[in-house]
Amino acid sequence: MFIINCPYCGERDQTEFTCHGEAHIARPDNPSEISDEEWGKYLFFRENPKGTHFERWTHDHGCRRWFNVMRDTVTDQIIKTYKMGEAKPVISNE
Amino acid sequence: MKYSLYNLVKNSFSYHENWEKAWSSPDLKPEYDVVIVGGGGHGLGTAYYLAKEFGVKNIAVLEKGWIGGGNTGRNTTIIRSNYLWDESAALYNHAVNLWEGLSSELNFNVMFSQRGLFHLAHSVHDMQEITRRGYSNYLNGIDAEILNQDQVAKKIPHINVNGRYPVLGALLQRRAGTARHDAVAWGYARAAENLGVDIIQNCEVKGIDISNGKVVGLQTTKGSVKVDKVGLVPAGHSSVLANMAGFSLPINSVPLQALVSEPVKPILDCVIMSNSVHVYVSQSDKGELVVGAGSDAYNSYSQRGSFDMIEHMMAPLVELFPIFSRLKMLRSWGGIVDVTPDRSPIIGKTPVKDLFINCGWGTGGFKATPGSAHVFAETVFRGEPNDIAAPFSLERHFSGALVDEAAAAAVAH
Numbered sequence: 423m424f425i426i427n428c429p430y431c432g433e434r435d436q437t438e439f440t441c442h443g444e445a446h447i448a449r450p451d452n453p454s455e456i457s458d459e460e461w462g463k464y465l466f467f468r469e470n471p472k473g474t475h476f477e478r479w480t481h482d483h484g485c486r487r488w489f490n491v492m493r494d495t496v497t498d499q500i501i502k503t504y505k506m507g508e509a510k511p512v513i514s515n516e
Numbered sequence: 517m518k519y520s521l522y523n524l525v526k527n528s529f530s531y532h533e534n535w536e537k538a539w540s541s542p543d544l545k546p547e548y549d550v551v552i553v554g555g556g557g558h559g560l561g562t563a564y565y566l567a568k569e570f571g572v573k574n575i576a577v578l579e580k581g582w583i584g585g586g587n588t589g590r591n592t593t594i595i596r597s598n599y600l601w602d603e604s605a606a607l608y609n610h611a612v613n614l615w616e617g618l619s620s621e622l623n624f625n626v627m628f629s630q631r632g633l634f635h636l637a638h639s640v641h642d643m644q645e646i647t648r649r650g651y652s653n654y655l656n657g658i659d660a661e662i663l664n665q666d667q668v669a670k671k672i673p674h675i676n677v678n679g680r681y682p683v684l685g686a687l688l689q690r691r692a693g694t695a696r697h698d699a700v701a702w703g704y705a706r707a708a709e710n711l712g713v714d715i716i717q718n719c720e721v722k723g724i725d726i727s728n729g730k731v732v733g734l735q736t737t738k739g740s741v742k743v744d745k746v747g748l749v750p751a752g753h754s755s756v757l758a759n760m761a762g763f764s765l766p767i768n769s770v771p772l773q774a775l776v777s778e779p780v781k782p783i784l785d786c787v788i789m790s791n792s793v794h795v796y797v798s799q800s801d802k803g804e805l806v807v808g809a810g811s812d813a814y815n816s817y818s819q820r821g822s823f824d825m826i827e828h829m830m831a832p833l834v835e836l837f838p839i840f841s842r843l844k845m846l847r848s849w850g851g852i853v854d855v856t857p858d859r860s861p862i863i864g865k866t867p868v869k870d871l872f873i874n875c876g877w878g879t880g881g882f883k884a885t886p887g888s889a890h891v892f893a894e895t896v897f898r899g900e901p902n903d904i905a906a907p908f909s910l911e912r913h914f915s916g917a918l919v920d921e922a923a924a925a926a927v928a929h
Contacts, residue, residue, distance in 0.1 A: 424822075437824045441814035443768065462914035466766035466857045470755035472817045495769075498818050 438483040538706040547742040554749035555579025556588040560704035561889025567711035570897040580720040584701035590851035591882040592808035596692035603907040605656040611887025624703030633692035633787040638681040646687035730869040752852030754875035772811040773821035775848035779803030793832035821850040859922040
């Protein structure tokens, strides 16, 4: 089980949180101009990496705020948590 | 060697020590007409039907681990076809039709047991949902019976219909049931090899060679191989393989857990499913209760679910069956399932020529094994999906024609 470090509340049990999928997906600025394929990709297609994943979580049973998590999907280890709007961390190859 | 009473008696004279292996371990040849990536039930079945129904001679199935070691051997073995939408009903009922003859077709006892499945309803909304789905099933020629509370209490031994979330009724499919899951993989593997299919275990695909938009070869941990056609049937690792071929999928891979209790004498003679309180349970022929529930909500390839999910499975189980409260749970395990936005599979063509994909079965692929393999074999052979497979194309995520079993609630997830 994880201990998740909420950027607002500090370390809390995983059961207080919910994961809401991949982060840093921007809605296209011009939805009426793009093709069905581009729109479908925005709506449904996901990276689903085996390795480092950037995802959105909410602290439902705490501050109820949204934040981003950088996590390894092989080990389930959380590398970093950060606030919405902060830049996407760089993946290092260490 | 055919499995028969004659051969059973004959082999008993040599203390059952001279049975030949169900399948061998051949070396990877340099070239194949068709390579199926993924040696689970769906992949082995695809190879079997390609050889048997379409006469393809030179086929290999590449399996990263061992036969029956992936999701085929990790599920709760439930088989049913009472889905809401016409497209799903056609696909899953095709599978149930094949399940009914599978043991004799493969000459391998897959222990298919049509013990009936009760989908419980706990609220007025649930009753409306099962009524709607039951009538939809009638129209699609799928057996369905809508039961009230008294009928449920009479038919299911030891159920508590007056719990915190009372059981108001159930949708019963009598043709539904369970099968021995690893026997399905073993049976298809043996039958496929008898038709000349090479089953290569411990062989992981590391790269996909594409030339002028067509698949031409695979790089594996056992060397490279030239191919004419490739069928990807990788379940949890679908996105990983799709990325090797240069495209992405509308899929998230998440952990799904199951567990079994200590074995007890026969106590539950049917399959119970409840979406609302969220648990599934049946009793195996060994006597263990096989229990499953929902997947975790986060992406993972760890083959481990989160610990709190176990409590989420046990709480509704003991609420529905107080008599189970003193049973000990023996084992729990996880598998990685590839979930699509509409909880329907993806079967068909990919952006790469002669590279086909069968994935996205999410939390409910086992029940579809023979049907999925059968329609995918035809898709690979003809290069086009048949009428049953056509609605499940990757293209539906661009056209918007989703087969939305997630919203229809016929898929527990």
